[in-house]
Amino acid sequence: EAGVAQSPRYKIIEKRQSVAFWCNPISGHATLYWYQQILGQGPKLLIQFQNNGVVDDSQLPKDRFSAERLKGVDSTLKIQPAKLEDSAVYLCASRRGPGTLSLGGRNEQFFGPGTRLTVL
Amino acid sequence: AQSVTQPDIHITVSEGASLELRCNYSYGATPYLFWYVQSPGQGLQLLLKYFSGDTLVQGIKGFEAEFKRSQSSFNLRKPSVHWSDAAEYFCAVGPSGSARQLTFGSGTQLTVLP
Numbered sequence: 484e485a486g487v488a489q490s491p492r493y494k495i496i497e498k499r500q501s502v503a504f505w506c507n508p509i510s511g512h513a514t515l516y517w518y519q520q521i522l523g524q525g526p527k528l529l530i531q532f533q534n535n536g537v538v539d540d541s542q543l544p545k546d547r548f549s550a551e552r553l554k555g556v557d558s559t560l561k562i563q564p565a566k567l568e569d570s571a572v573y574l575c576a577s578r579r580g581p582g583t584l585s586l587g588g589r590n591e592q593f594f595g596p597g598t599r600l601t602v603l
Numbered sequence: 604a605q606s607v608t609q610p611d612i613h614i615t616v617s618e619g620a621s622l623e624l625r626c627n628y629s630y631g632a633t634p635y636l637f638w639y640v641q642s643p644g645q646g647l648q649l650l651l652k653y654f655s656g657d658t659l660v661q662g663i664k665g666f667e668a669e670f671k672r673s674q675s676s677f678n679l680r681k682p683s684v685h686w687s688d689a690a691e692y693f694c695a696v697g698p699s700g701s702a703r704q705l706t707f708g709s710g711t712q713l714t715v716l717p
Contacts, residue, residue: 486646487646492644523709523710524709524710525607525693525695525707525708525709525710526647526693526705526707527707528704528705528706531704539704574646574647576646576647591649591652592649592705593649594639594646594647594648595646596644596645596646597646
């Protein structure tokens with residue numbers, strides 16, 4: 484089974500520029516997450532999709548960040564315009580979901596390798 | 604609101620020595636608890652998880668963790684560390700009944716000396 488794919492792996496931009504990240508979840512996984520991981524911190528959830536609908540985007544800075552999952556499969560996260568403090572690793576994760584946890588791990592989150600963004 | 608504290612930012616152990624990484628959580632009900640490992644340039648990999656039942660949980664790569672409700676802790680242990688265990692370790696908590704959202708600790712960086 485292929486894992487979660489993300490691209491690009493690295494991106495360097497100047498502040499006020501725009502950037503987009505792409506994520507392809509594991510086949511058949513209904514739930515998709517975007518996390519922001521700032522250096523020295525744990526991942527912070529930005530947005531959660533269930534198929535093509537948004538479940539939770541309460542921590543997404545909506546004035547500059549946007550995300551979509553139009554066909555309920557792959558997803559794009561965009562930052563426009565970028566700020567210095569957006570420098571971080573952006574992680575995508577997917578989960579077979581929905582529903583509650585089971586001991587069988589049906590609802591384990593699988594993470595992609597991340598995109599490291601540097602804003603100069 | 605749920606939260607996770609990993610009090611040790613960086614731990615150094617010698618290869619073959621035992622390891623314990625600390626994790627304390629704050630959550631109003633019975634939490635679901637996880638340990639993830641992140642190697643440089645890699646995504647997070649699940650080591651183990653606790654949902655209910657036996658409070659001692661076995662994971663991959665020889666790791667185990669013990670849930671102690673009275674101490675709100677979920678410490679990760681390994682009896683003999685290998686050089687390949689050098690990585691960053693994250694404890695996470697999810698609300699009972701769902702893995703829909705995880706709250707992560709700030710991580711513990713593990714260095715293994717030869």
